[in-house]
Each structure stands twice: as C-alpha cells, then as structure tokens.
Amino acid sequence: MTGVEARPIVLVVEDEPLLRLFAMDMIEEAGFEVLDARNTAEALTMMETCAGIRVVFTDVDMPGGADGIALATSIRRQWPKIAIVITSGKPWPIGIRLPEDAVFFSKPYRQDRVIATIRDMAG
Amino acid sequence: MSTEQDASRARALASLRVLDTPEEQAFEDIVFIASQTCDAPIALISLLDTDRQWFKARHGLDVGETPIDQSVCRIDIDDAHLLEVTDLSQDGRTHANPLVTGERTFRYYAGAPLTLRSGEVVGRLCVIDTTARPAGLSDTQKTLLLALARQASDHLELRRIARASERMAELQTALVEIGEHIRNSPDASQMTHAAAKIVGRVLNVERAGFGFVDDDVRSIDIESDWTAPGTASIAGRHRFEDYGAIRDHLARGEPLVIEDVLTDERTAADPAAMQAVGVEALVNMPVRQHDRTVAALIVNSAHRRIWMPEELTFLRSVADRLEAGVARFRGEQQQEMLNGEISHRLKNMLSMVQAIASQTLRDVPDRRPVETFEQRLMALSAAHDVLLQKSWINADLRTVADAVIDTVGFGDRVHMAGPPVALGARAALSFSLVLHELMTNACKYGALCRENGRVDVGWSIEGTGDDADLVMHWRESGGPLVVPPTRRGFGSKLVRMGLVGAGGVDLRYEPTGFQADLQASIRHLAQA
Structure with a gap:
C-alpha cells in the first residue's frame, strides 16, 4: 500500500451561489475534496457518475421540484453507505423522520460542528 | 279535479305538518260541537292528502283515514263552498261509494271547507248521518258549521306557527352550537364536519356537507361530510351536470331546493345519479362572495320532503358562517406560510452574513x-x-x-x-x-x-x-x-x-x- 489515498469527496448541494461557495470553501479548508450541484437533479447525476462521494451536504429548500428531503431519501435508498448532512433555514418539518445516518443543521450553522460531523461521517 | 290542484293542496297540507299527529283537544272540541250543532252522529275534520283522507279529529267514527277515492269531502273541493248531499244513496256522485253501499250506510253529508289564509282548501269539517235528511241543515246550522270550519282552519295555521317558532328556537340553538365549533375547531375540516353533523341531526337528514365550488361553478369539492349510519360519504369532487340541471341556481346564488328528485323538473329526467347516492330530496345552499358563488352547504334526504322556510333560513346562516370560518382558516394558513417564508429568507440572509464575514476575515490571524x-x-x-x-x-x-x-x-x-x-x-x-x-x-x-x-x-x-x-x-x-x-x-x-x-x-x-x-x-x- 504505497499509493496516496484519495481525499474523501463531499458533494455540496445548494441553490444559493454565495452559500454554496461558502460551504464548499469551508469543507475544502477542512481537507476534503468538494463537488457541487445546484439542485437535486444535478446532484443525482453526479452521484451516478462519481464513485468516490462519501458525504452529501444538502440544502432543503431548492427550486425545481424535489427538495433536499426528497434527495436525502433517494440517496438513502440507492446509496445506503453515503452519509448525509441536511441544512435548512426552516426548522425540520414536524412529522417527517430524518433518514438514517443523516444529521440536520438549522441555518445559520456553526461551522465547527458541521465540519466535525462531516469528519466523523467520512471516517 | 286537476291533479295539479291536488298536488298543490297536498303541499299546503304537508307544510302544516299535521298529518299523522296525535289527537289534540281543540280539534276534538270542534268536531263534538259540530256533531251537537247539526244533530248528527258523526263529525270529522278530514284532510285531503294525495292518496287518502286523514282525520285530524273524529266523533262517532272508528277509522282514522280512508282511501281518497272513498272521500265525499273531495267532491267540488276547489269551489270552497258548503257541500250538502241530503241522500248519498240517490246522488250520482256517491251512490256507489262503499261508505254508502257498505255496512256503514252513510246517507246524509254536509261539509264546510277548511280554507287556509293562502286560499288553499286542505279539507272539510263535515257532519254525517246514517239516515237521509231531505230537509237538510237549517240556515243557522249551516252558518255555525262554516264558522266552526273557519275556527278549525285558523287553529291548523296557529298550530303550525307555534310549531315553527319551537322549531326556530331549536334551529337557533343548533346555530349557536355550530358557532362554537367554528370558533374552537383546530382546523377547517374538523370545523365543517362538526357543523355538518349538527345540521344532519337537527334536520333529521341522511347527509350534510360543505364544499367549495370551482370558478365556473361546474363542480364542488365536498370536504369531510357527515352521514347518518348506513349512508355512504360523498366527500370528493362532483360535477353538477352529472346530477341534473342543478347548476344554474347555484351559479345565480339561489338555493337549490328539491323536495322530490323524481318529480322536480331539474332532476326528473334522469334521477338515477341522485338515487345512486341515496338522495330523494336535497338543498344546496350557496355562499356568495363578491357576487360570485364560492361554496355550498349541501343537505341530502333519503326521503322526499318539504323543506320549511325556517329550515332554509337556518341553512343559509350555517353556510355563511362556515364560509367565514373557512376563510379565516385560509387566512391564518397564508399568514403562517408568509411568516415561514420571511423567516426562511431572514435565516438565509444571516447565513450569507456569516459567509461574507467568514470569507472576509479568513486571513485574520486571531x-x-x-x-x-x-x-x-x-x-x-x-x-x-x-x-x-x-x-x-x-x-x-x-x-x-x-x-x-x-x-x-x-x-x-x-x-x-x-x-x-x-x-x-x-x-x-x-x-x-x-x-x-x-x-x-x-x-x-x-x-x-x-x-x-x-x-x-x-x-x-x-x-x-x-x-x-x-x-x-x-x-x-x-x-x-x-x-x-x-x-x-x-x-x-x-x-x-x-x-x-x-x-x-x-x-x-x-x-x-x-x-x-x-x-x-x-x-x-x-x-x-
């Protein structure tokens, strides 16, 4: 085992450009490789084409149909090993269960806690 | 005798709500006085329904009703005059009547019309003798019999008014109860269901519900309706045209009141759709907003029925209140959504402030x-x-x-x-x-x-x-x-x-x- 181990990949899904940039920057700083998607559809395409994604960091409220909760649910179904971090400006909706191995952060979130969670998930 | 007049008489009679009610002393007194005044063994207050004559009071007779075709009272009923037949067995209109030919051997008849204030004649106060009376009644007796008939008619109407005011008090109580539900229900569907239940109970019908209509008043979305045990719910969307020509009334904002789907001109052509959902009579009470019908309260009865004016007034009040209640809930919902949206944006803004600060200050060593x-x-x-x-x-x-x-x-x-x-x-x-x-x-x-x-x-x-x-x-x-x-x-x-x-x-x-x-x-x- 001499090869350099690839850095774990985190996929950031956020429609708001500034917040996307901020999240990518924060996660990159923490030593991860970062991919980004602007909506659920883009995110799912990336999931299918890129094998190394370990954590998906997604917003809930995004335009264009399916939201972050739906995305989290389909990821959990298709890629059970990928961890999920969900973030939203709204409180977590009452009566909906958080998918297994998913963590919710209300916006604005504490960067150190988000990073600690992602580190933990990426193993 | 036209069937149209008979139907109109039957309606007037039904709205008196007197058929098949128990004995009442006032009417018993009237037939007793009539019998004494006219020196006749039998006296009756006979009310003419479509298929029978029913006696509200009787003196000297042991049956409560007879088939309409045996009725002597109905002869020339629309003339509204005293009818006198001195020998029934000799008169062409009555000589074959089973009451004359049979063991009862009626021979003499005199009947004064029971005329309501509307002009409708609903029956007669009559005296009957088992022997022919060629001399007939004296003028005084005739005058007294006519006067007693007026007393009986008046009393039928007063009785109806007294019943109506009792009924109104009952409906008023129900309205108060509905008002409480409208104020206290946690959401619109529980509110309409609770109101529908009270409407169903107080009107003694099989189904009641409330729904909003679409912009063209073509269809209605009935929310959770109330039904009597054994009656199916019709919650969901219904197109008016599937049930007959019932849309135009609602679109104009007039209540649709049908007493019998089999005979009403708007449904008689094809009553099957109504019957399929167990409806024989109905009221659809529209709610108007800005000159437009926006919703309707629906009430279904599994039996043909006459809807009383106070019941329709009641339904109008309920419909108006429900609409106001539902509008309030919708307003609250919208406000909540707006609050949520504003808050969501505010928090995104806080996140952006955080992002900008974090980017701007990233090179600060402390x-x-x-x-x-x-x-x-x-x-x-x-x-x-x-x-x-x-x-x-x-x-x-x-x-x-x-x-x-x-x-x-x-x-x-x-x-x-x-x-x-x-x-x-x-x-x-x-x-x-x-x-x-x-x-x-x-x-x-x-x-x-x-x-x-x-x-x-x-x-x-x-x-x-x-x-x-x-x-x-x-x-x-x-x-x-x-x-x-x-x-x-x-x-x-x-x-x-x-x-x-x-x-x-x-x-x-x-x-x-x-x-x-x-x-x-x-x-x-x-x-x-």
Missing part, C-alpha cells in the same frame, strides 16, 4: 473575534427559531435559553429552574444575546472552563399584576478563582443592558464563582 461573531449570530438565530414557532408572538424563556445554550454547548452543566415566562420578540432577542455572553464568559473564564464547574440559573416572579418582576439569578461554582476583569468589553456591555435593554443588572465577581442578578418587569418582557 480567530477568537471571528468565532465570537459567529456565535453571537447563532444566539440571535436561535431566539429567532423559537419566536418563529409561535409566529413571532412570544417565546417561552426556558425554550429560548435551551436553544441558546445548545449553540454554545455544555448544556449538561447548566442547571435551570423557574416558571414559564412569556418573552415578546424584542425581549427574546436581547435575552438570547445576554445569555450567550454569560455562557461564553463562563466557558472562557468561569465555571465551565473546569470539568467540575457548573452554572445554576434560577428565576422567579416577584410581585403581581403590572408590578410583577422577573428576577433571574446566575450562579457559577466549581470554576477557577475568579478575578474581576480589568476592562469592559462589548460582551460585558451587552450583559449590562439586561433582559430588556434597560439595565436592572448586578454583576458580582465573588472569588468562588461569578454571580449575576437580572431583573426586569414582566410587562416589558412580554411586549412585542
């Missing part, structure tokens, strides 16, 4: 001010979350405290005790910042920077009414030896602003642990 900034932003955001859950009306002090402490951490070492206290929006935000400063100071210099340190936060309400004050004690223990700070930073200024930004703060740097006492008027705290 990370502490940057972190403090981020954490203060979090504390504000936490108070905002709590306020949002109550639509920004107020927030509970303990809930805000929990949320703020969660953003800092060490919650397990902060012990809180105190009664519920309502904080208005402004107090919730300033309290969140004060508490955040106390927490971060405790983490940096006070009890929470040692493993065994703890903070006790207790509060109570002192005084009553407008003079009541919230008094809060912050007590640290188990931390390092306390040294009073040499300078006052912004954080300390924040704390000194107090719970409502008006002071009332006492800070003590006791060697064993930092202490803060905060006091503020309950009234100020609750203000928005």
Whole structure:
C-alpha cells in the first residue's frame, strides 16, 4: 500500500451561489475534496457518475421540484453507505423522520460542528 | 279535479305538518260541537292528502283515514263552498261509494271547507248521518258549521306557527352550537364536519356537507361530510351536470331546493345519479362572495320532503358562517406560510452574513473575534427559531435559553429552574444575546472552563399584576478563582443592558464563582 489515498469527496448541494461557495470553501479548508450541484437533479447525476462521494451536504429548500428531503431519501435508498448532512433555514418539518445516518443543521450553522460531523461521517 | 290542484293542496297540507299527529283537544272540541250543532252522529275534520283522507279529529267514527277515492269531502273541493248531499244513496256522485253501499250506510253529508289564509282548501269539517235528511241543515246550522270550519282552519295555521317558532328556537340553538365549533375547531375540516353533523341531526337528514365550488361553478369539492349510519360519504369532487340541471341556481346564488328528485323538473329526467347516492330530496345552499358563488352547504334526504322556510333560513346562516370560518382558516394558513417564508429568507440572509464575514476575515490571524461573531449570530438565530414557532408572538424563556445554550454547548452543566415566562420578540432577542455572553464568559473564564464547574440559573416572579418582576439569578461554582476583569468589553456591555435593554443588572465577581442578578418587569418582557 504505497499509493496516496484519495481525499474523501463531499458533494455540496445548494441553490444559493454565495452559500454554496461558502460551504464548499469551508469543507475544502477542512481537507476534503468538494463537488457541487445546484439542485437535486444535478446532484443525482453526479452521484451516478462519481464513485468516490462519501458525504452529501444538502440544502432543503431548492427550486425545481424535489427538495433536499426528497434527495436525502433517494440517496438513502440507492446509496445506503453515503452519509448525509441536511441544512435548512426552516426548522425540520414536524412529522417527517430524518433518514438514517443523516444529521440536520438549522441555518445559520456553526461551522465547527458541521465540519466535525462531516469528519466523523467520512471516517 | 286537476291533479295539479291536488298536488298543490297536498303541499299546503304537508307544510302544516299535521298529518299523522296525535289527537289534540281543540280539534276534538270542534268536531263534538259540530256533531251537537247539526244533530248528527258523526263529525270529522278530514284532510285531503294525495292518496287518502286523514282525520285530524273524529266523533262517532272508528277509522282514522280512508282511501281518497272513498272521500265525499273531495267532491267540488276547489269551489270552497258548503257541500250538502241530503241522500248519498240517490246522488250520482256517491251512490256507489262503499261508505254508502257498505255496512256503514252513510246517507246524509254536509261539509264546510277548511280554507287556509293562502286560499288553499286542505279539507272539510263535515257532519254525517246514517239516515237521509231531505230537509237538510237549517240556515243557522249551516252558518255555525262554516264558522266552526273557519275556527278549525285558523287553529291548523296557529298550530303550525307555534310549531315553527319551537322549531326556530331549536334551529337557533343548533346555530349557536355550530358557532362554537367554528370558533374552537383546530382546523377547517374538523370545523365543517362538526357543523355538518349538527345540521344532519337537527334536520333529521341522511347527509350534510360543505364544499367549495370551482370558478365556473361546474363542480364542488365536498370536504369531510357527515352521514347518518348506513349512508355512504360523498366527500370528493362532483360535477353538477352529472346530477341534473342543478347548476344554474347555484351559479345565480339561489338555493337549490328539491323536495322530490323524481318529480322536480331539474332532476326528473334522469334521477338515477341522485338515487345512486341515496338522495330523494336535497338543498344546496350557496355562499356568495363578491357576487360570485364560492361554496355550498349541501343537505341530502333519503326521503322526499318539504323543506320549511325556517329550515332554509337556518341553512343559509350555517353556510355563511362556515364560509367565514373557512376563510379565516385560509387566512391564518397564508399568514403562517408568509411568516415561514420571511423567516426562511431572514435565516438565509444571516447565513450569507456569516459567509461574507467568514470569507472576509479568513486571513485574520486571531480567530477568537471571528468565532465570537459567529456565535453571537447563532444566539440571535436561535431566539429567532423559537419566536418563529409561535409566529413571532412570544417565546417561552426556558425554550429560548435551551436553544441558546445548545449553540454554545455544555448544556449538561447548566442547571435551570423557574416558571414559564412569556418573552415578546424584542425581549427574546436581547435575552438570547445576554445569555450567550454569560455562557461564553463562563466557558472562557468561569465555571465551565473546569470539568467540575457548573452554572445554576434560577428565576422567579416577584410581585403581581403590572408590578410583577422577573428576577433571574446566575450562579457559577466549581470554576477557577475568579478575578474581576480589568476592562469592559462589548460582551460585558451587552450583559449590562439586561433582559430588556434597560439595565436592572448586578454583576458580582465573588472569588468562588461569578454571580449575576437580572431583573426586569414582566410587562416589558412580554411586549412585542
């Protein structure tokens, strides 16, 4: 085992450009490789084409149909090993269960806690 | 005799609500007086229904009704005059009547019309003898019989009015009950269901429901309807044209009132659709808004029935109230959605402020001010979350405290005790910042920077009414030896602003642990 181990990949899904940039920057700083998607559809395409994604960091409220909760649910179904971090400006909706191995952060979130969670998930 | 007049008579009679009711003394008295006045063994108050004559009162006869074709009373009924037949066995209209040819051997008949104020003749007050009376009644007897018939008619109508006012009182009570449900129901569907149930019960029908109609008044969405046991629900969307020509009335804003789907011109052509859902009679009461029909209250009966004017008035009131109630719920829902949307944007904005600050300050070597900034932003955001859950009306002090402490951490070492206290929006935000400063100071210099340190936060309400004050004690223990700070930073200024930004703060740097006492008027705290 001499090869350099690839850095774990985190996929950031956020429609708001500034917040996307901020999240990518924060996660990159923490030593991860970062991919980004602007909506659920883009995110799912990336999931299918890129094998190394370990954590998906997604917003809930995004335009264009399916939201972050739906995305989290389909990821959990298709890629059970990928961890999920969900973030939203709204409180977590009452009566909906958080998918297994998913963590919710209300916006604005504490960067150190988000990073600690992602580190933990990426193993 | 036209069937149209018979039908109209039957309607007038039905609206008197007297058929098949028990004996009443007033009518018994009238037939007794008639029999005595005319010296006849039999006297009857005979009411002419479509297929029978029914006797509201009888003297000297042992049957309560006969088939309509045996009725002598119905002869020339629409002339509204006294009918006298001196020998029934000799008269062409009656000689074959079973009451004449049979064992009853009726021979003489005199009947005065029962005429309502509307002009409708609903039957006769008659006297009968079993022997022919060629001389007939005297003029005085005829006058008395006609007078008694007027008494009987009047009494039938008064009786109806008395029943109607009792009925109105009953409907009024039901309306009050419905009003209570409209005010107290937690949501629109429970409200309409509760109202429909009361309507169904008080009108004794099989189904009642409420629904909004589409813009063209082509279809209705019936919300959870109430049904009597054994009757199926028709909740869901229905097109009016599937049930007959019933749309135009509603579109014009007139109530659709059908007494019998088999004979009503709007449904008679094809009553199958109505019958399929168990409807023989119905009322659709429209609700209007800006000259447009927006909703309807529907009432279905499994039997043909005459809808009384007071019942229709009642249904109109119920429909109007339900519409206002549902509109209120929709308004609240919209307000809630709007609040949620604004709050969501506000929090995205806070996130962006955080992002910009973080990017702008990324090269600042001293990370502490940057972190403090981020954490203060979090504390504000936490108070905002709590306020949002109550639509920004107020927030509970303990809930805000929990949320703020969660953003800092060490919650397990902060012990809180105190009664519920309502904080208005402004107090919730300033309290969140004060508490955040106390927490971060405790983490940096006070009890929470040692493993065994703890903070006790207790509060109570002192005084009553407008003079009541919230008094809060912050007590640290188990931390390092306390040294009073040499300078006052912004954080300390924040704390000194107090719970409502008006002071009332006492800070003590006791060697064993930092202490803060905060006091503020309950009234100020609750203000928005």
